[in-house]
Amino acid sequence: MASSTTPRPVLKQPVKLACVQLASGSDKTANLEHAADKVREAATTGAKIVVLPECFNSPYGCEHFPSYAETLLPSPPTPSQSPSFHALSAMARDNKVYLIGGSIPEQVNTTTAAADGDDKKTSYYNTSLIFSPTGALLATHRKVHLFDISIPGKITFRESDVLSPGNKLTLVDLPEYGSVAVAICYDVRFPELATIAARKGCFALVYPGAFNLTTGPLHWRLLGQARAVDNQLYVALCSPARDMSAGYHAWGHSLVVDPMAQVMVEAGEREEVVVAELDGDRIEEARKGIPLRDQRRFDVYPDVSQGNVNFEEP
Numbered sequence: 001m002a003s004s005t006t007p008r009p010v011l012k013q014p015v016k017l018a019c020v021q022l023a024s025g026s027d028k029t030a031n032l033e034h035a036a037d038k039v040r041e042a043a044t045t046g047a048k049i050v051v052l053p054e055c056f057n058s059p060y061g062c063e064h065f066p067s068y069a070e071t072l073l074p075s076p077p078t079p080s081q082s083p084s085f086h087a088l089s090a091m092a093r094d095n096k097v098y099l100i101g102g103s104i105p106e107q108v109n110t111t112t113a114a115a116d117g118d119d120k121k122t123s124y125y126n127t128s129l130i131f132s133p134t135g136a137l138l139a140t141h142r143k144v145h146l147f148d149i150s151i152p153g154k155i156t157f158r159e160s161d162v163l164s165p166g167n168k169l170t171l172v173d174l175p176e177y178g179s180v181a182v183a184i185c186y187d188v189r190f191p192e193l194a195t196i197a198a199r200k201g202c203f204a205l206v207y208p209g210a211f212n213l214t215t216g217p218l219h220w221r222l223l224g225q226a227r228a229v230d231n232q233l234y235v236a237l238c239s240p241a242r243d244m245s246a247g248y249h250a251w252g253h254s255l256v257v258d259p260m261a262q263v264m265v266e267a268g269e270r271e272e273v274v275v276a277e278l279d280g281d282r283i284e285e286a287r288k289g290i291p292l293r294d295q296r297r298f299d300v301y302p303d304v305s306q307g308n309v310n311f312e313e314p
């Protein structure tokens, strides 16, 4: 028994998407100013969706998360609580673009009453902020799958030593175009998240990321193409530029993949803006030619998009 779950159309009109492969350093104010320049440059190409990389306002590393973290709640935060929130909002508004604002370290302070007094706790998240062309916050995504890996002799990284994971999937409605799913870097390794988003009707999966020099050459492009071919939609991966003087060496190679899994554009290692035009017809062509959506066998295996899926932070 075949089944069809993907609503259509998923992309209402063609749209240019730009990935800004940004060079960032240790000075947050300078990083925000530089990001603003590059978003302006991206917008001059006609891009209406602009993507920044993971941890675009700071160096990437567990030792840096607490010192660069900003408080986002209650929303909107004040400029002193979150300069990055206000800088991103202005970048989106000034350039009239949808801005998928990479990610920043977020700090959440909670106080719970306990029998022996208040219990105060500070948590950190790796959080993406998404803004509309008017500068309004549309959504936030906290990285769901934390980057904990250990490849002997190559790389050990444990985000969970410092960060807490997010607990929801993030679909963002861009009214003129349709919806995109936003997730962060290591999240791309989890096909369930992508498949659920695709079956909810998004036209693109967008991942601010920062792969490294061990897994980058092996998996970065492969994962972008895998998520695209599985789900027959566009995938964008946006990395920081490589900086060999930093503690973490990002792979670079920001790219956009089409619904047939062809790489449309790919950056090198350095700072660069890559732009691709996304067209709903290409999604339809891929889905018509290889009609996976009508051939799924939910009588044999379950539909992961049904049932208990979180779209709101509990």
Ligand SMILES: NC(=O)CCC(=O)C(=O)O
Residues within 6 Å of the ligand: 054, 146, 147, 184, 185, 186, 187, 189, 209, 210, 211, 212, 215, 216, 219
């Ligand atoms: N920042 C990240 O989540 C890095 C993920 C990564 O490099 C990987 O191999 O996965």
